[in-house]
Amino acid sequence: MEFVIQISQFLLSLSLLIVLHEFGHYLPAKLFKTKVEKFYLFFDPWAKRRTPSELESYREQKTVEYAAEGETFKPSFWDKLKPKSLSIIKKKIGETVYGIGWLPLGGYVKISGMIDESMDKEQMAKPPQPWEFRSKPAWQRLIIMLGGVTVNFILAYLIYVFASFAYGDTDITSESLKDGYWIENPVLVDLGFKTGDKVLAINDTNIINDSDIVSNIIGAQNITIDRQGEVSTIDLPEDFLGQLSSGKVRGLFKLRVPFMVGEVADSSLNKSAGLKEGDIIASINGQELKYFDQLESRVQGLEGQTVTASIIKADNSREEMQLKLDKNGKIGIMPARSIKRAEELGYVDVVRKEYAFGESFGVGWDKFTGQIKSYWEQLGVIFNPKTGAYKGVGGFKAIFDIFPSTWSWAAFWSLTAFLSIMLAILNLLPIPALDGGHVMFTLYEMISGRKPNQKFLERAQTVGFFILIALVLFANGNDIFKAITN
Structure with a gap:
């Protein structure tokens, strides 16, 4: 779906x-009384070779045209093909054929007397007519x-x-991100960024809202951060965007949000644990799990074991559950993301205008x-x-x-x-x-x-x-x- x-x-x-x-x-x-032959959503390409007689007639037309300019005409591969339309639907209304092509790569209008993607050279070899594009003033x-x-x-x-x-407009204030961002992208990690960093400015532009990061990252040369009260500036390499594009991990500075249950896989050991979509896993074995990005450190060394998890339900009540970890330390639960729920729990401040x-x-x-x-x-x-x-x-x-x-x-x-x-x-x-x-x-x-x-x-x-x-x-x-x- x-x-x-x-x-x-x-x-x-x-x-x-x-x-x-x-x-x-x-x-x-x-409006300028120019004939529009076709109006198409998507393209309707197809081609067949001209018959010998058709090619000979075309060659004669072009030879005369080129001779007038003192040159010799030599037919190309495309000259030997004759355009033929292949449409899903089409209907002629007045002088224009309207249709939908089979190749969804764009669309076009074919204007009479214009050299365009149709490459209709036969028409262009004929004398200009008053209704043609080429006859109109510049x-x-x-x-x-x-x-x-x-x-x-x-x-x-x-x-x-x-x-x-x-x-x-809806945005998240940077000031409300008390514990900074989740840094997962290896490119950022290699440059020295760490989870918990707050972004103060990109180049000389102060970051007021979360969306300001994306809108200012193009052409960025440096980023000013606050790391546990210490302000510093990290310079970005010239090929920063290229490194991001080549990396396997997408995303830059990710919001730190709670571990909200999205989907429990059928193959998960916790399929019958009683978790509901929207539940929040708040702690594991007594250790607070404030953010989803802390999960790996909380389950380290507990592979294959059963842990006690504190769950915040939709009505904000708490319930303890026994959850199983597989041999790789995976819990088998797909996380969900809800800014509205994160706002309700005080993780972010959302500004609405x-x-x-x-x-x-x-x-x-x-x-x-x-x-x-x-x-x-x-x-x-x-x-x-x-x-x-x-x-x-x-x-x-x-x-x-x-x-x-x-x-x-x-x-x-x-x-x-x-x-x-x-x-x-x-x-x-x-x-x-x-x-x-x-x-x-x-x-x-x-x-x-x-x-x-x-x-x-x-x-x-x-x-x-x-x-x-x-x-x-x-x-x-x-x-x-x-x-x-x-």
């Missing part, structure tokens, strides 16, 4: 973003190409506005601009080989993993807003085959007064396509590598 919930949120979010992004291209294209083409990312930015901002109004509708527009703007700045910083460190941050680049599995296994509309909309910004910024990169590539060539035309020739645009589109394929393979390859090695 958890997988179904996660995949449902993942597909719903991506589908929403893709459809609205493509609608951003579709709407101005229609400023109209620019608006059409910027339509997708514009919608993504607007969508992200509106989500932040309405989510702020509907859900407000609610916003009036008018106030949420300013709050939404701050979140929107802050997320854009943060993502640009992430791209900066990713493209700097010295940081090693490229090792953390992920593909579809990485995106899937950020969605929670329980349905939360607040989390869903927050993640959708982030992905919308990510989609917009990535599409603005000046890579042919992306919106940013088309924008780059259009701006060149508007500034120089000269339009790049069609042959150059076709070749640039092909190069951009292979760059995108390489990036997709790299990102998803990282996912596979991590799944194998972790």
